[in-house]
Amino acid sequence: MNTSGTVDDLINRALDTAQQGGAGYVDVRVVERETESLTVKNGALQEAGAHLSAGFGIRALVDGAWGFSGSARLEPGEVERVAREAVAIARASALAQRDRIQLDDSPPVVASYSTPYVEDPFAVPLDEKLRILMEADAAMARVPGVNVRSSSMEFAREEKIFASSDGARIEQDLLEVGAGIETSAANDSEVQRRSFPQSAGGQHVTGGFEAIRALRLADHGEQLAEEAVALLTAPQCPSGRMTVIIGSSQLALQVHESCGHPIELDRVLGMEASFAGTSFLTLDKLDRLQYGSPIVNIDADATVPGGLGTFGFDDEGVPAQNVPIVEAGRFVGYLTSRETAPLIGRRSMGSSRASNWNVIPLIRMTNVNLRPGAAGTLEDLIADTKDGIYMASNLSWSIDDRRLNFQFGTEIGWLIKDGRLVQMVKNPTYTGITPEFWGSCDAICGESEWNLWGLPNCGKGEPMQTHRVGHGAAPARFRNVQVGVGQW
Numbered sequence: 001m002n003t004s005g006t007v008d009d010l011i012n013r014a015l016d017t018a019q020q021g022g023a024g025y026v027d028v029r030v031v032e033r034e035t036e037s038l039t040v041k042n043g044a045l046q047e048a049g050a051h052l053s054a055g056f057g058i059r060a061l062v063d064g065a066w067g068f069s070g071s072a073r074l075e076p077g078e079v080e081r082v083a084r085e086a087v088a089i090a091r092a093s094a095l096a097q098r099d100r101i102q103l104d105d106s107p108p109v110v111a112s113y114s115t116p117y118v119e120d121p122f123a124v125p126l127d128e129k130l131r132i133l134m135e136a137d138a139a140m141a142r143v144p145g146v147n148v149r150s151s152s153m154e155f156a157r158e159e160k161i162f163a164s165s166d167g168a169r170i171e172q173d174l175l176e177v178g179a180g181i182e183t184s185a186a187n188d189s190e191v192q193r194r195s196f197p198q199s200a201g202g203q204h205v206t207g208g209f210e211a212i213r214a215l216r217l218a219d220h221g222e223q224l225a226e227e228a229v230a231l232l233t234a235p236q237c238p239s240g241r242m243t244v245i246i247g248s249s250q251l252a253l254q255v256h257e258s259c260g261h262p263i264e265l266d267r268v269l270g271m272e273a274s275f276a277g278t279s280f281l282t283l284d285k286l287d288r289l290q291y292g293s294p295i296v297n298i299d300a301d302a303t304v305p306g307g308l309g310t311f312g313f314d315d316e317g318v319p320a321q322n323v324p325i326v327e328a329g330r331f332v333g334y335l336t337s338r339e340t341a342p343l344i345g346r347r348s349m350g351s352s353r354a355s356n357w358n359v360i361p362l363i364r365m366t367n368v369n370l371r372p373g374a375a376g377t378l379e380d381l382i383a384d385t386k387d388g389i390y391m392a393s394n395l396s397w398s399i400d401d402r403r404l405n406f407q408f409g410t411e412i413g414w415l416i417k418d419g420r421l422v423q424m425v426k427n428p429t430y431t432g433i434t435p436e437f438w439g440s441c442d443a444i445c446g447e448s449e450w451n452l453w454g455l456p457n458c459g460k461g462e463p464m465q466t467h468r469v470g471h472g473a474a475p476a477r478f479r480n481v482q483v484g485v486g487q488w
């Protein structure tokens with residue numbers, strides 16, 4: 001992005017115009033986001049996309065109410081018009097607003113941040129990317145009985161400048177990469193799917209192309225396809241209350257839905273009630289509720305290397321932080337913004353994020369991570385389990401508005417007998433109630449099994465903002481869980 005005097009002049013113009021219009025506080029974000037995607041389906045290039053979006057957004061606080069406006073035209077006259085519009089919207093909102101917004105006392109920062117990476121994905125030739133996807137496709141194609149194969153990659157580069165009337169000025173260059181493979185097999189009555197490294201587009205991280213190479217997609221294609229075919233003739237998952245071991249990518253999604261969303265403080269305060277829903281983690285539960293068993297520890301960590309929710313500063317200029325959410329099973333923290341944190345007597349922990357220049361920042365997850373435990377490897381944990389089921393790779397999910405009652409289905413399950421996986425089963429599901437479920441967690445695998453998963457498609461807000469968040473998890477064991485057969 002051009003960060004010469006011109007952009008500085010436009011930023012100053014925006015801040016001055018809004019302040020002269022009566023804004024008590026104003027911030028500007030100038031954002032350029034470039035994305036590229038590639039999909040190979042059944043041996044042929046199905047889709048190759050590239051997209052560039054650039055513009056700026058101005059947020060003004062007038063009489064305790066927000067106004068926001070943005071534009072793709074970075075020109076002096078347009079910047080002044082948009083600044084006046086943001087002020088006018090704020091003034092109109094103030095008339096209808098009951099409670100005045102008050103920002104916390106987060107100090108303004110002047111700094112810059114770039115995602116560390118080795119290999120720029122936008123500089124890797126298309127041929128090389130296609131070769132990796134085609135090799136993965138060919139590996140899946142070697143297995144008879146597979147009928148749909150898909151391999152995909154996605155890259156994004158985001159360059160943004162944040163400046164505020166408090167004196168903040170922050171430049172950030174973020175780089176995101178993702179890739180995955182998926183295959184399905186079908187007979188007259190059913191379809192069975194397997195995906196790697198996880199479902200819904202694969203694994204996503206902040207970093208460079210080296211992370212895509214490290215996935216070694218082709219090495220996993222054949223086994224994945226064999227499992228999809230084998231699932232067709234596998235017995236159905238049993239029903240009843242059982243011991244369940246949940247694989248790390250599925251557990252990451254469990255953390256996302258049953259912890260990440262209910263700790264968004266705007267949801268808790270009812271600000272997202274009409275669209276995203278509310279939360280069972282109401283203010284009276286903070287520091288009191290036993291969310292899980294004493295081995296359950298969850299952090300919101302925007303600083304962990306490689307996380308899809310890792311950055312230098314949020315979109316209010318607050319530095320990335322690592323804050324405890326669940327400590328020894330007790331619920332101790334929320335995801336907050338400068339506007340909501342003072343309502344619980346705290347300072348923002350830096351999770352206010354906008355998916356692009358043309359929308360306001362909302363409270364979004366960073367990397368909400370389950371800390372590793374003491375149960376060693378997955379093999380150790382299975383060996384320590386007499387009877388149960390191991391479930392892996394998400395297939396379906398549903399959870400109520402308050403994030404309390406849930407059901408998840410996974411692509412594959414394995415029955416465990418006397419410490420060994422003895423039988424593949426299909427269509428497994430498990431259901432639960434959030435604190436009861438986490439309360440039944442009696443073992444979490446260690447560091448060597450812990451993986452930081454990226455979710456590129458978390459939706460929130462109106463207009464909908466699709467955002468990129470991370471979740472670290474290791475496989476874990478839960479006792480007395482309701483298990484059944486999914487219908488899809």
Ligand SMILES: [Zn+2]
Nearest residue numbers: 256261458459
């Ligand atoms: Zn989500």
